[in-house]
Amino acid sequence: AQSVTQLDSHVSVSEGTPVLLRCNYSSSYSPSLFWYVQHPNKGLQLLLKYTSAATLVKGINGFEAEFKKSETSFHLTKPSAHMSDAAEYFCVVSEVDSSYKLIFGSGTRLLVRP
């Protein structure tokens, strides 16, 4: 069965410094992997997705993630944090079997200090 582990429940960075949110997955098929962001009292927004094409995926708002099959990782990065990046981030896996359902990680809360 597939699963997702987000290694940090909270990450705190200073504005203008790099962001790294870590995610490891377990999947018996070729997974599709996603990062979603949830701002307070807002809905979920898709940041980026990996679907077996390029291993380095670029998303919105300057975020990117690299799929590393050997490490079963899909870490999210951004070169320079902005105050507006403060939110909850979810790493998500979907297996393209008959169900197409999503498995969510536990989430990482990103705090950005001025």
Added chain:
Amino acid sequence: SAVISQKPSRDICQRGTSLTIQCQVDSQVTMMFWYRQQPGQSLTLIATANQGSEATYESGFVIDKFPISRPNLTFSTLTVSNMSPEDSSIYLCSVAAGPTANYGYTFGSGTRLTVV
């Protein structure tokens, strides 16, 4: 990608009552998904709603507690029945953003339910 209208956006309900949440999609979709997000937690899939057949429930969720309707390819409802304070959560519906799962998924804005 599809646009989802979900309502109500929030409600406060008395224990023992039921609440029906609606999701309307602006295009036809094969599968719709219902999720629950308990306070401070991640999202958990409740069920998959397919048009023309009964919903498929995940472990820990039953039809008597969370009946789902899917009358056509653009609409679905989730009912939270006989509510207790433990049902206080955000409930979200979701659809695939394109013809396959590779396109990602679009989520409704959620229904924030408080049971008192």
